[in-house]
Amino acid sequence: MKPSAFEYVRATSVDDAISALSQHGDEARLLAGGQSLIAMMNTRLAEPKVLVDIGRLSDLSYIRVDGDALSIGALTTHNTVLQSAEVAAHCPLVSAAYANVAHHTVRNRGTLGGNLCHNDPASEMPLVASLLDAELVLRGSGGERRVAAEDFFVDTFHTAAHADEILTEIRFARQGAGEGWAFEVVSQLKGDYAIVAAGCRFAMVDGVCRGVRLGFVGAGPAIKRVAAAETALEGQPVNGATIAAVAEAAVGAVDPHADMHADVQYKLDLVQALSERVLKQAASRAV
Ligand SMILES: Cc1cc2nc3c(=O)[nH]c(=O)nc-3n(C[C@H](O)[C@H](O)[C@H](O)COP(=O)(O)OP(=O)(O)OC[C@H]3O[C@@H](n4cnc5c(N)ncnc54)[C@H](O)[C@@H]3O)c2cc1C
Incomplete structure (x- = not known):
């Protein structure tokens, strides 16, 4: 398919782009690299009347x-x-x-x-x-x-x-020196969108985790960080018991949807497996 007709505006500065957006309101969309927007326009999932190209700024x-x-x-x-x-x-x-x-x-x-x-x-x-x-x-x-x-x-x-x-x-x-961190993705092919991904970071202070950040991709429409899983690790050491508790808290808190790549149960299994994997990796990096 081809996109609906649209007016093309090439912005010469940020102010120029803002003025075009202000003039056209909801009918305008910014174009940056075009790698998502153009595909959406070609399938008519997006039909902006005005495209404001900021790609040369x-x-x-x-x-x-x-x-x-x-x-x-x-x-x-x-x-x-x-x-x-x-x-x-x-x-x-x-x-x-x-x-x-x-x-x-x-x-x-x-x-x-x-x-x-x-x-x-x-x-x-x-x-x-x-x-x-x-x-x-x-x-x-x-x-x-x-x-x-x-x-x-x-x-x-x-x-x-x-x-x-x-x-x-x-x-x-900026990440602190000696911080524990990890990011793991499961996708059909490397470079494809994630089916589920997990990431975490924390500081290790006197043998326990502080400032825990833990979250997922593909585990629900709006879910990024998962507070229940973070709380399960805050102030705790990383060991078999805490890893199991964090994974259980994460599985209980996420809300994945089935799609053409995986059903809900498979995604929940990935949340559990990736929770364990990122915590072990992060602990091995933490000083
Ligand atoms: C085959 C393929 C595989 C991909 N795989 C992945 C993947 O594994 N993981 C992943 O994360 N992404 C993936 N992508 C998407 C890719 O990362 C896109 O580059 C990205 O989603 C959009 O960036 P863009 O610069 O192309 O934005 P555009 O497509 O130009 O714009 C995207 C949206 O953001 C708005 N926008 C753009 N810039 C701004 C700005 N500065 N301020 C306000 N609004 C703005 C636009 O108006 C539009 O609504 C994939 C894309 C393709 C085609």
Whole structure:
């Protein structure tokens, strides 16, 4: 299929894009790498009347260490993030998760900002943003605001960004030295969307876990971090009993839906198996 007719606007600056969005309201959509939006337009799942192309705004493509944060411009491509030594050094969880995102050609054009704004429930990066307490910097006609990742991902394909706002920057909390972390994905083929993925991080203080972050992809339309599973590990050592308790809490809290790849029971089994796997891996990395 081909998309419905639309007007094409090439933005020359962020302000230019905001003004086009403000002028056209809900009828306009931003185009970044086009790797999700164009497919949706071709299948008529999205029918914007106006496409505002921000793909050439090169000032939104950068990676910077900024105090306690690693700041990444929204238009930075997947491959640039994946290949960045700075990202690997300061946020290894991002690099590990990115190794599973899509295929080389898609990663050459797709952007981190587009991925987060698309908010596919099978996408790895919204979970990573939540695990790393990321802040999303949005600019619109009302000025700039920062939204915590926990509040940004509202529901499937739905975020807290307003129709006239552009995501300009993602600020990930830098991971501490000696932190325990892991990210594991089960998909049909490497680079396909996850059937289920799990990620976690925590600090090890006097033999117990502190600041536990644990969550899943593919385990429910809006589920990222799972509070019940995090609570089961907070202040505890990682051992056979706590791993079993965390996995049980996670299985009880998630809400996966059957799809063409897996039924609900299989996904619950993956939640249990991946919980165990990421906790063991994270514990082996923690100092
Ligand atoms: C074959 C294939 C396999 C894939 N596999 C995976 C996978 O395993 N894991 C995964 O996570 N993803 C996967 N993807 C999706 C890929 O990561 C996309 O690149 C990403 O979802 C969208 O990024 P984009 O830059 O292409 O955004 P676009 O497609 O241009 O836009 C996506 C949405 O975000 C909005 N948007 C874009 N940028 C901004 C911004 N700066 N501010 C506000 N709104 C914005 C757009 O208006 C649109 O609604 C796959 C895609 C394909 C085609």
